[in-house]
Amino acid sequence: MTVPIQSIVAGAAMALSGATAEPPEPQDPQPSQPAKNVFNPQMSIVTDFRGILIDNHGEKEWKLNELEFGFAADVDPFLRAEAYISVHKSGHHHHEEGMEEGLDEYEIEIEEAFGVYSGLGGGWQVKLGKFAGAVGRIQRNHIDQLNFLDYPFVIQDLFGDHGLRAPGVHASYLFPGQQFLELTLEAVQAEDGPLFEHAKLDKPVWIGRLRTFFDFSEDLSAQLGGSILTGPRDEDRATVFGLDYTMKWQPGQKGQSAVFEAEAYWANSNEPGFSSTFGAFAALTYQVAPRVFLTGRFDYSELPGTSDVRRGFGGNVTYRLSEFQLLRLELMRITSNFDDPRTVLTFQFQYLIGAHPAHKY
Amino acid sequence: MRIAIIASLLLFGLTRAVATINVVTTTQDLASIARAVGGSRVSVSSIVTGARDPHFIEARPSYMSRVASANLFIAIGLDLEVGYERPILDGSRNRRVAIGQPGHLYASAGCLILDRRTDVSRADGDVHPHGNPHIWLDPYNARQMAWNIRGALIRVDPAGRDDYEKNALAFLDRVDRAMFGAALVDRFGTSTLWTWSQDGRLMQRLRENGAAAQLSGWAGKMAPAAGQAIISYHRSWIYFANRFGLQVVAELEPKPGIEPTPGHLASVVEIARSRNVKAIVQEPFYSRGAADFVAGRTQAKVLVLPGSVGHTPVATDYFKLMDVIVDSVSSALR
Ligand SMILES: [Zn+2]
Numbered sequence: 001m002t003v004p005i006q007s008i009v010a011g012a013a014m015a016l017s018g019a020t021a022e023p024p025e026p027q028d029p030q031p032s033q034p035a036k037n038v039f040n041p042q043m044s045i046v047t048d049f050r051g052i053l054i055d056n057h058g059e060k061e062w063k064l065n066e067l068e069f070g071f072a073a074d075v076d077p078f079l080r081a082e083a084y085i086s087v088h089k090s091g092h093h094h095h096e097e098g099m100e101e102g103l104d105e106y107e108i109e110i111e112e113a114f115g116v117y118s119g120l121g122g123g124w125q126v127k128l129g130k131f132a133g134a135v136g137r138i139q140r141n142h143i144d145q146l147n148f149l150d151y152p153f154v155i156q157d158l159f160g161d162h163g164l165r166a167p168g169v170h171a172s173y174l175f176p177g178q179q180f181l182e183l184t185l186e187a188v189q190a191e192d193g194p195l196f197e198h199a200k201l202d203k204p205v206w207i208g209r210l211r212t213f214f215d216f217s218e219d220l221s222a223q224l225g226g227s228i229l230t231g232p233r234d235e236d237r238a239t240v241f242g243l244d245y246t247m248k249w250q251p252g253q254k255g256q257s258a259v260f261e262a263e264a265y266w267a268n269s270n271e272p273g274f275s276s277t278f279g280a281f282a283a284l285t286y287q288v289a290p291r292v293f294l295t296g297r298f299d300y301s302e303l304p305g306t307s308d309v310r311r312g313f314g315g316n317v318t319y320r321l322s323e324f325q326l327l328r329l330e331l332m333r334i335t336s337n338f339d340d341p342r343t344v345l346t347f348q349f350q351y352l353i354g355a356h357p358a359h360k361y
Numbered sequence: 362m363r364i365a366i367i368a369s370l371l372l373f374g375l376t377r378a379v380a381t382i383n384v385v386t387t388t389q390d391l392a393s394i395a396r397a398v399g400g401s402r403v404s405v406s407s408i409v410t411g412a413r414d415p416h417f418i419e420a421r422p423s424y425m426s427r428v429a430s431a432n433l434f435i436a437i438g439l440d441l442e443v444g445y446e447r448p449i450l451d452g453s454r455n456r457r458v459a460i461g462q463p464g465h466l467y468a469s470a471g472c473l474i475l476d477r478r479t480d481v482s483r484a485d486g487d488v489h490p491h492g493n494p495h496i497w498l499d500p501y502n503a504r505q506m507a508w509n510i511r512g513a514l515i516r517v518d519p520a521g522r523d524d525y526e527k528n529a530l531a532f533l534d535r536v537d538r539a540m541f542g543a544a545l546v547d548r549f550g551t552s553t554l555w556t557w558s559q560d561g562r563l564m565q566r567l568r569e570n571g572a573a574a575q576l577s578g579w580a581g582k583m584a585p586a587a588g589q590a591i592i593s594y595h596r597s598w599i600y601f602a603n604r605f606g607l608q609v610v611a612e613l614e615p616k617p618g619i620e621p622t623p624g625h626l627a628s629v630v631e632i633a634r635s636r637n638v639k640a641i642v643q644e645p646f647y648s649r650g651a652a653d654f655v656a657g658r659t660q661a662k663v664l665v666l667p668g669s670v671g672h673t674p675v676a677t678d679y680f681k682l683m684d685v686i687v688d689s690v691s692s693a694l695r
Binding site for chain 2: 080116118123124125174176179182211213221223250252255290322323357358
């Protein structure tokens with residue numbers, strides 16, 4: 001191992017003893033990296049494998065639910081690019097049983113592919129491409145960052161199974177000062193979903209979001225966000241108001257933590273006959289041992305344009321053997337206005353290979 | 362008159378505000394060194410606070426706000442902060458401190474790096490290809506980091522060059538004297554002493570020069586323990602061990618970042634017995650169960666020690682941190 005010890009120490013000693021020579025800068029200013037990979041994007045693959053162990057409305061089955069490929073790299077000193085490509089079972093809508101009967105096809109979806117400029121100065125950040133809309137907190141996370149199997153019902157019922165992911169432009173502004181306050185504005189051409197329909201470049205879904213953050217103590221923190229969406233619903237307009245609150249207790253002691261996540265949405269439309277809908281989600285995850293997490297979740301969702309209401313109660317136990325894999329057992333009881341109660345017990349096995357995952361709040 | 366006083370106060374306040382260089386570091390060790398080198402020209406805060414594992418920090422939005430106004434961002438590098446550095450920097454939208462800019466520093470540059478690997482696999486746990494990032498418990502690396510911080514501060518605040526030079530040299534001198542004792546520093550000079558230490562022949566050379574009795578400081582306290590075996594929870598003590606001639610013969614974690622397993626602990630007990638291990642060291646944020654398990658079956662003693670500044674109330678700066686560690690390890694290995 002070659003360490004420039006002599007030069008540095010000698011230099012410092014000389015300087016101390018009154019000589020004019022300065023200790024030189026280190027010879028090796030950056031940790032050396034394996035050169036062959038330097039220009040390859042950071043790549044990760046999340047594999048999500050599930051077993052439906054109990055389902056009184058459907059088949060018991062094993063399924064390779066999803067593979068998600070993630071790529072990230074700096075394009076140049078100004079632009080960073082990220083892409084997430086998902087290969088998942090096609091046509092699976094949990095509330096539309098029978099749909100997937102006989103379908104064993106996978107579809108490839110570009111969930112996100114965007115470039116982001118973070119160094120514009122003045123607190124601005126601009127994103128171009130297809131990205132997860134600034135709606136709440138949970139739906140912007142990828143499947144490996146959820147504390148439960150799927151996105152909250154209200155997200156699925158308003159924006160689609162995978163949330164609101166659409167091409168468009170994003171600009172966000174971080175207000176100066178110690179108190180975190182961020183304003184986001186987006187115009188996206190959302191795909192036809194349960195709520196928004198026929199969005200175009202000149203008839204986009206507009207999204208505004210404001211979020212703030214509180215450090216109550218070193219261990220206890222919270223994020224509060226509010227989102228507003230307005231966009232076309234066929235020839236009419238639909239509007240959504242959302243509130244999201246996340247609270248985390250993270251003492252330094254390893255193996256202890258608790259996370260509370262809650263989101264609520266109010267949707268409305270001037271479409272004739274559309275009655276306003278409400279949906280909400282709450283989950284509490286408690287780390288009971290270094291590797292073991294317990295989550296309880298509650299879902300409520302009035303489906304837009306219908307008189308159906310989905311309710312879900314459930315919970316899971318998650319075993320994280322390392323930062324890169326988990327085993328989960330989630331039990332959900334789901335009721336709806338037009339169906340018998342459904343009970344589903346799902347086993348999930350998920351692992352990540354490749355780049356180290358980001359520790360997002 | 363009153364107006365003049367108010368005006369001068371305002372002006373003074375204004376110039377003070379302009380002159381203060383805002384430094385954000387990831388770890389508290391870096392903050393301690395940056396405070397020493399920056400002196401009164403800087404205001405320093407760290408992202409890691411209290412006793413927390415520096416690998417597992419989440420990119421809280423409040424950190425982004427703090428970094429947004431930073432003139433200098435200092436990280437260890439070597440992937441220690443791989444999970445949160447980039448999200449915090451990007452979220453801060455502060456181009457002055459973006460990676461590669463003058464306001465960004467990886468303080469590990471030029472440090473003595475152990476565990477460098479040419480091929481890595483996560484089968485070996487959460488290992489870092491560029492080397493083990495827990496570099497700061499080697500005082501040699503602390504002085505190198507101080508030197509790097511001096512360079513970065515001069516880059517972002519050239520007007521403070523003289524202060525930073527003076528403070529950095531004072532820090533190096535303080536480390537050298539704390540390490541070897543004033544008598545040896547004055548007699549041989551730091552270059553010679555560090556070279557001997559680096560070669561692992563400090564005691565031998567001192568004896569040859571009839572100066573062994575003059576050795577004091579951290580090296581003096583640790584000298585009788587040289588060659589002894591210790592066990593650590595995480596592979597975060599190898600720099601300390603390397604500098605003071607100890608051998609880390611096992612870790613309670615089967616692989617870095619993997620919780621201890623019963624099977625692995627059984628093998629650690631065997632190693633502790635056969636290598637006559639007297640001390641198991643661990644940071645306060647790990648649970649004591651695994652260490653107590655091994656200690657209960659061997660003659661080893663569990664030492665819950667600050668692995669960084671701020672891990673315990675006494676470890677208020679880099680020197681107090683090393684004092685605490687050296688005192689308790691040397692007395693446990695007596
Ligand atoms: Zn580590």
